[in-house]
Amino acid sequence: MTTPTRVVVVGASIGGLTAAETLRQEGFHGEIIVLGDEPRLPYTRPPLSKQILLGDWEPEQAAIRTAAELDGLDIQVRTGCTATALDLETRTVHTTDGPVPFDELIIATGTDPRPHPLLPWAPTLRTMEDALHLRDRVRASDRIAVIGTGILGSEIASAARAHDAETLLIGRSGMLGFGGVGTLLAPELARLHADNGVELALSADVTTAAPLASGGSDLTLGDGTTHRVDLAVAMIGGAPRTAWLTTSGLSVADGVACDSDGFAAPGVSAVGDVAAWADPETGRHVRVEHQSNAIEQAIAVATRLTHGASAAQPIPLFWSEIHHTRIHAYGWFAPERALVDMTHADGRGTVHGSRDADGRVHGVVGWNAAPRDFRTARAAVLASTPTLISQS
Numbered sequence: 020m021t022t023p024t025r026v027v028v029v030g031a032s033i034g035g036l037t038a039a040e041t042l043r044q045e046g047f048h049g050e051i052i053v054l055g056d057e058p059r060l061p062y063t064r065p066p067l068s069k070q071i072l073l074g075d076w077e078p079e080q081a082a083i084r085t086a087a088e089l090d091g092l093d094i095q096v097r098t099g100c101t102a103t104a105l106d107l108e109t110r111t112v113h114t115t116d117g118p119v120p121f122d123e124l125i126i127a128t129g130t131d132p133r134p135h136p137l138l139p140w141a142p143t144l145r146t147m148e149d150a151l152h153l154r155d156r157v158r159a160s161d162r163i164a165v166i167g168t169g170i171l172g173s174e175i176a177s178a179a180r181a182h183d184a185e186t187l188l189i190g191r192s193g194m195l196g197f198g199g200v201g202t203l204l205a206p207e208l209a210r211l212h213a214d215n216g217v218e219l220a221l222s223a224d225v226t227t228a229a230p231l232a233s234g235g236s237d238l239t240l241g242d243g244t245t246h247r248v249d250l251a252v253a254m255i256g257g258a259p260r261t262a263w264l265t266t267s268g269l270s271v272a273d274g275v276a277c278d279s280d281g282f283a284a285p286g287v288s289a290v291g292d293v294a295a296w297a298d299p300e301t302g303r304h305v306r307v308e309h310q311s312n313a314i315e316q317a318i319a320v321a322t323r324l325t326h327g328a329s330a331a332q333p334i335p336l337f338w339s340e341i342h343h344t345r346i347h348a349y350g351w352f353a354p355e356r357a358l359v360d361m362t363h364a365d366g367r368g369t370v371h372g373s374r375d376a377d378g379r380v381h382g383v384v385g386w387n388a389a390p391r392d393f394r395t396a397r398a399a400v401l402a403s404t405p406t407l408i409s410q411s
């Protein structure tokens with residue numbers, strides 16, 4: 020294997036920076052340049068919808084590394100620099116600051132929130148700037164509508180209630196989702212919101228919307244109800260940030276299509292929310308929008324670049340905190356594999372497993388579970404053994 024002398028990473032967030040740091044830790048001595056279009060040094064996004072929105076943290080507390088730490092690692096992070104095109108023939112990333120040649124490229128450009136087609140004025144949440152703006156708006160609002168029934172919709176509804184706002188959570192699928200767990204937790208999540216005073220309109224899409232001079236919105240839902248709110252927030256999912264790659268020749272139908280080692284083309288890899296790695300068993304391209312996936316894919320790619328060895332596919336791990344309830348999920352879930360109770364008699368909280376007809380555990384969910392209990396349950400996924408199920 021020829022060792023690259025310059026690795027360029029596009030996307031200065033958890034995926035991109037983890038790849039850069041792992042390259043150094045694994046002994047890569049060449050040049051590492053990380054390009055990021057945001058004005059800040061890299062930070063993590065999970066606190067945006069939790070500690071930042073609640074007002075418990077200041078932005079610095081979400082930072083991943085200080086400028087001094089990045090200098091110490093000899094990693095150049097160029098903030099405010101947007102990649103505009105990729106030329107695979109000349110191995111160059113074109114940017115708003117000029118061309119940047121590379122030997123190896125790692126793409127980690129994440130996703131962009133989708134604006135609501137009927138409420139283009141409704142704020143969404145992806146960046147620190149979005150979170151600070153939303154925090155101020157939530158504080159100033161007595162009545163808030165959140166449109167979107169995924170994890171982020173639930174977290175924002177939870178933060179709105181913590182600020183004492185009357186809160187309406189709107190969705191059209193009839194069910195609340197939880198990332199890769201799908202709707203297997205829908206009844207528990209609906210109960211959790213109802214117990215905390217969130218009004219639910221889960222089978223009633225927005226049919227008309229009008230902005231108010233005050234910044235609020237008048238909404239009509241499919242069930243005929245009308246709602247005047249001080250703030251409507253749209254959290255209806257994200258789209259991979261691949262517009263800069265459209266002329267590159269890479270396959271970017273839903274994210275950057277990669278093989279099961281993260282290769283999108285010779286010398287080009289992709290990690291994190293923007294990357295659609297092939298499942299080694301089915302060959303299907305799958306994108307996972309969770310932080311631990313971005314970290315594990317970044318580690319796998321950086322390790323492969325330095326040592327040439329392929330790493331195992333990461334197992335999805337994700338979490339949330341909604342109305343002070345900690346929910347963790349690990350593994351793979353499917354609607355036909357219902358959750359079964361795996362809680363230990365002396366455990367704290369509950370642990371549920373998703374098992375197949377042969378009793379193999381494919382995924383586990385901890386609901387306020389003690390870390391030790393959740394760790395034990397995770398081992399069941401790794402071992403894919405039916406024995407823990409029989410203890411329930």
Ligand SMILES: Cc1cc2nc3c(=O)[nH]c(=O)nc-3n(C[C@H](O)[C@H](O)[C@H](O)COP(=O)(O)OP(=O)(O)OC[C@H]3O[C@@H](n4cnc5c(N)ncnc54)[C@H](O)[C@@H]3O)c2cc1C
Nearest residue numbers: 030032033034056064065101102128129291292308309310
């Ligand atoms: C509010 C919020 C809360 C979340 N909470 C959780 C949680 O509790 N648990 C969990 O597991 N996951 C959570 N996630 C998801 C998690 O944050 C993502 O999975 C993770 O950030 C993905 O990392 P990434 O590096 O792939 O992409 P991103 O973090 O999206 O970073 C991509 C970076 O690339 C930059 N970029 C894009 N295009 C260009 C370009 N052309 N040129 C230069 N730079 C570019 C972007 O501006 C961005 O800085 C949350 C996400 C959000 C938005």
